[in-house]
Amino acid sequence: MMFSGNEGREYVLRRILRRAVRYGWDVLKAPNGFFSRLVDVVVQVMGDVFPELRQHKAKIEEIIKEEEESFGRTLAKGKEKFEKAVQDVQGNMLSGQATFILWDTYGFPLDLTQLMAEERKLPVDVNGFNAAMEEARQKARNARNKVVGESIAMDAEATAQLRKSGVNATDDSHKFIWHEDLESVVKAIYTGSEFVKSSTGEHDVGIVLERTSFYAEQGGQIFDTGSIEGPFGSFMVTNAQVYAGYVVHIGSLRQVGKPLSVGDKVTCKVDYERRTLIAPNHTCTHMLNFALREVLGDHIDQKGSIVLPEKLRFDFSHGKPVSPEDLKKIESIVNKQIEDELDVYAQEVTLASAKRITGLRAVFGEIYPDPVRVVSIGQKVDNLLSDPENKEWLSISTELCGGTHISNTREAKAFALLQEEGIAKGVRRITAVTTECAYKAMELASSFYSEYEDVVKSDGSTQEKKVASLKSRIDAAAIPAATKADLRGKISKLEEQLRKAKKKQGEENIQKAIKVATDIAEAAVAEGKPFCVTRLDVGLDTTAAREAVVKVMDKLSLPIMVFSSDEALNKAVIYAAVPPEKDGIKVLEWLTAALAPLNGKGGGGKNGIAQGQESNASRVEEVMDIATKFASMKLR
Structure with a gap:
């Protein structure tokens, strides 16, 4: 239910x-x-x-x-x-x-x-x-x-017109034969609104052949592309759809010359290189369906699928997200079938015979022809039919399917499950890739693990930025979903460690900054100096620098300016504080005077506190010298 x-x-x-x-x-x-x-x-x-x-x-x-x-x-x-x-x-x-x-x-x-x-x-x-x-x-x-848009589709009236004119449904049995050209005859040309006797190729048309080797889009599998050669030259097939048994090859003439005409004898040339990318994805869709049932349970029902050259997508009934652990198990089951190099068998049988096979998978609500095509992975269909109730068949993938498949699972090379998401209530969707795309996904995931280890070993102020960059790129990357979840977990732990370390370092910086600034300020007061200018060693920690000047101002009522720099980033932060009741010097005036010759930036002044930054840490001594001279002049 x-x-x-x-x-x-x-x-x-x-x-x-x-x-x-x-x-x-x-x-x-x-x-x-x-x-x-x-x-x-x-x-x-x-x-x-x-x-x-x-x-x-x-x-x-x-x-x-x-x-x-x-x-x-x-x-x-x-x-x-x-x-x-x-x-x-x-x-x-x-x-x-x-x-x-x-x-x-x-x-x-x-x-x-x-x-x-x-x-x-x-x-x-x-x-x-x-x-x-x-x-x-x-x-x-x-x-x-x-x-x-303007895609060509046949409605019931158009297909009825074909039948009345004596055109039989297209014989598409040759679609299961690979790497062979097929001779045929043009039986009809359709513009999308009417049938014509010929076309000069100014616009796309749909042509119906007596027989074809092109796979028309159905059952979730994308259509074949290629060309149809004839006396007119080349007709480039960019789409193939089936309507009431008529396969419509949609496309246009490569060059406008001799017209394409009904009755032309032609040769079908399927782009088998493209189909070689589609077939592993379709076979792996079957193996994925099997793996989902093995890991999640028998309640799994297929709700839809699409098989493309670049990926496969599978929709199934399940009431909650699939955990990363289960995703890894599912991915492993499919890859194990690939490693086992199982032969893929397909055979037409009566619908009644097919339904008797234990473990047979079909799409609920789909209307199947009779006879039907049974696709079995790892067992000959005849073996299934000879002992249909054998419980052993529960351990293999057997489905009703009219698509094109690889002959052995090794041709899929590898399987990478990239994404699992909900698309409707009680329906989940998995996106995956095979062959070279799967290898690339796995290699990319491996490189992220290596980069993660490097980030862990790194230190300094750049580590946090490296973690943020790595996290962003992993989120956007096409890598196995279970691996992505694992990497996200590792990065999350690392972020938490960095947060704790940063908090601890911040607390230590504050204590250190306050102590250094207070000690130097107390020494200045003891010597009778009306202000102090000093360095702190807290990097670019603005909180620590601010706390230091506030403490000195509150405790000793002494004007103070502190500098702290990060040599790696070649930057420095500056904080200054002047008690509001202090005559002779204004805090923002002091800070601005110190930074002006170097085009540094500063601001504030409220409550006697101002802050600034210097983009050239190597010149901090020069700025400190200017600040000292200015304060000496104002407070002499």
């Missing part, structure tokens, strides 16, 4: 639960969380008849509790909106627009709003609700059309 969808049986469950929760809270005055606690009673009453209830009791409670809490967070706001809509009713009917907002924004299904309205003796404008729903759908369709 999962509430991961917004339609079908999953949404029916969600609607029933939300109606029950709302009724329990509002009418029965039940406490929050009451619904998940009813699982115990259901298991006691029905557990003998449905043993799976006892088996999955904890999981059922967790899912219901999570859904109840999620709905609870929006129910209060939704009820406020409902109450306002009731108050604003014009006539004696709750408007369709208000009802739609409750559905769209707060997750109130129409029947729940109708039930709440009925309790107020108030009907709902269902027609208005449907109109608002259709308007929203139309806006979504328009938005999608803007994204798709």
Whole structure:
């Protein structure tokens, strides 16, 4: 039981639960969380008849509790909106627009709003609700059309026209044969709005062939690209889609010359180099599906996937984030299958025979043809069919699939799981790479470990900046997710150590600065000097320098200026303090005079304290000398 969808049986469950929760809270005055606690009673009453209830009791409670809490967070706001809509009713009917907002924004299904309205003796404008729903759908369709642009797609009317004209569905069985050109014939040319007899190539068109070796996008796998050669020259295929059995090769002529015409004899030339990048990603998608089930449990269902030349993406049902430890296990299982160099088998069998195979994976809700294609990793399909109920098949990946695959898992070379994230309630997404991309991800991760060790060994004021830089680059890097989590953990610990060390050093700097400044100031007072100028050894710690001058000013009422520098950064900080009651010298005037010849920066003056900085630490002695002469002149 999962509430991961917004339609079908999953949404029916969600609607029933939300109606029950709302009724329990509002009418029965039940406490929050009451619904998940009813699982115990259901298991006691029905557990003998449905043993799976006892088996999955904890999981059922967790899912219901999570859904109840999620709905609870929006129910209060939704009820406020409902109450306002009731108050604003014009006539004696709750408007369709208000009802739609409750559905769209707060997750109130129409029947729940109708039930709440009925309790107020108030009907709902269902027609208005449907109109608002259709308007929203139309806006979504328009938005999608803007994204798709001028891509060529066949609607039902176009495919029906092909059938009426005697064009058979495309024979695409050759798509599973690699590195072979295929002879064919042009059966139709489609502009996106009409069929034409020929095209001179000014615009993209879609052509339908008698048979093809191009893989049309389906089942999550991206389309093939390549060229179709004929008397017209070369037609560059940039997309391939299938509509009602017709494979549409979308593209344009390389050069406008002799027209492309229906009846032309052609040669299909698939870009097999590109497909060589796609196939390992598809096979590893199967292995990933298997690994997820092994690590997370049998509740894992595929919710979608996309297989591209550069990566694979897999969506699956799971109610919470996958831990870094489990991600590492999942990644390891896939890499172990690659290391074991397992043969990949594919065979067409009857749908009934395929469904008997223990451990067979399929996409829930997908409509499969009969016969279907079974793809098995590590076992011949005939072996599976000869003993379909063998529990041993649970330890291998077996799926219904019409895609193109590698012949042996070693061709995938390596697998790197880069990211795991939530994309909808109860649905997680994994992004991964294979072959050279996986190697690069692993090599980059290894280099980060080496850099981390170097940063740990480094010291001085630059270490903090090095840690920040490394953290930022790791966050943005395409490296295995488990490794990224491990590195983030190490850096987090290092940051905490640096924070503690910095705090400790700051406290020590303050004590040291106060002692040095006070000792020198007391010596100056003993000698009858009206001020003091001195160095501190606290780097660029402005807090320590400030505390030192404040203490001297408060304790001894003596004008003081302190300097502290960082030779590595070639910078210095300057703090000055002059008691407000002191005649003859102003603190900001003193500081400005000292820094002016060197174009240093200074400011402040409030409460008798000013601060500045010097970008050339080698000239601090010169600044100190100027400060001494100025103070001597003002306070002689």
